[in-house]
Every structure is written in structure tokens, then in C-alpha cells.
């Protein structure tokens with residue numbers, strides 16, 4: 001049995017891509033590449049480009065491919081990815097999917113598997129509105145009350161995302177359905193797609209993902 005090394009996680013906002021990429025990173029020892037995190041880090045720099053990125057992502061809008069793609073190329077070419085990677089948030093449209101294939105082919109690499117986390121819209125809004133990240137240990141969880149602390153390390157340094165509001169969620173879902181959804185048949189045609197029911201508990205979904213990446 002082989003374990004996939006170059007893994008792509010896809011699915012709507014709030015499906016659990018970041019959660020499961022983090023778990024896989026720990027389990028497999030290969031890096032989690034989140035384009036959302038790359039962009040939030042760039043936005044926090046406060047440079048001219050960073051401020052443009054911040055305006056786009058806070059409103060739930062895509063960053064143009066010519067800005068996004070170099071971030072991903074740099075990461076895939078870095079030594080930390082020499083044994084594989086878990087991509088979360090990329091590709092997000094057909095041109096990005098085609099470009100990723102080209103990039104991989106040029107490096108004599110290939111995507112081993114694309115795991116789609118399937119969740120109906122009814123789960124998404126609640127999950128996103130309750131989403132919190134620990135500023136100390138990076139753990140992602142669901143916050144129930146404003147005074148909650150990180151369930152892992154008890155830190156009260158809790159980070160919320162600027163795009164986690166009802167208006168931006170609605171917009172992100174619309175873009176997902178129109179621009180991102182076509183990558184599902186693209187990967188299905190290539191025989192790389194495995195769909196996972198991501199409505200279950202995090203532990204159950206993690207077990208499904210684990211099964212999917214063993215082949």
C-alpha cells in the first residue's frame with residue numbers, strides 16, 4: 001500500500017480543508033500549504049501589495065492568478081516540499097488547476113490524489129461564524145462563547161478572520177459554486193478525485209481522509 005504524498009484538498013469555505021490539512025501535516029510530516037494563510041500573512045505585512053490583498057480577501061474576493069501563483073510555485077520549489085505537500089485552497093479555478101499540472105509535469109512530479117470535502121451550505125455558515133484560531137499554538141476550533149480559551153493550550157489569544165462574516169460568507173459561497181466547482185469534474189476525469197462526507201465529526205472525517213490517501 002502507498003500513501004499519497006502530493007495531496008490536494010478541495011471543498012467549499014468551512015468544509016474543513018485547513019483542519020484536515022493540519023492533521024495530515026502532523027501525521028505524514030509533509031507541509032500544509034494554505035493559500036489563504038499565505039495571503040493573510042502577506043496582507044499583515046502592510047505593504048502596498050499586502051493592503052490590496054487584504055481588501056480583496058476581507059471581502060471574500062479572489063486574488064488574481066498572477067499574484068497568487070508565484071506564492072505556490074515558490075513553496076513547491078522550496079526544500080520543505082521535497083517529500084510532498086498538502087495543498088489547501090489551490091487550485092481554486094480551472095486555469096489554476098491546469099497551471100498546477102503544467103508546473104508539476106515540468107518538475108517530473110504529479111498530484112497523487114484530490115480529496116473533496118463535501119458539506120452542504122447549511123453546515124457552512126455556522127462552522128465559519130464559530131471558527132477561531134489560537135494565536136499561541138495555531139489550533140483551529142469552534143468557539144461557543146466570547147470568553148472561550150483554546151481547548152488545546154488554554155491561551156486566551158484567540159484570532160478571528162475578517163472574512164468570517166455573513167456577507168463575505170455568502171459571496172465566497174457564490175464564487176465557490178461558479179468559479180471553483182468546475183475543478184471537481186476536471187479531477188474526476190483524471191481519475192484523481194475522492195469525495196468524503198465532511199458533515200461527520202472531525203475524527204470521523206479524518207478517518208475517511210486517511211482511507212482516501214492510502215491506495
Ligand code: AP5
Nearest residue numbers: 013014015016017018019035036061063089127131141202
Ligand atoms: P481560505 O483561507 O482558503 O478560505 P476558504 O477556502 O474560504 O476556506 P476556509 O479556510 O474558510 O475553510 P476550511 O475549509 O479551511 O475550513 P476549516 O478547517 O477552517 O481563503 C481565504 C481567501 O483567500 C479566499 O476567499 C480568497 O479571497 C483568497 N484565496 C485563497 N486561495 C486563493 C486562490 N488559490 N486564488 C485566489 N484567491 C485565493 O474549518 C472551519 C471551522 O469548522 C473551524 O472552526 C473548524 O474547527 C470547524 N470544523 C471543521 N471540520 C469540522 C467538522 N467535521 N465538524 C465540526 N466542525 C468542524
Ligand code: MG
Nearest residue numbers: 017018034036
Ligand atoms: Mg482554511
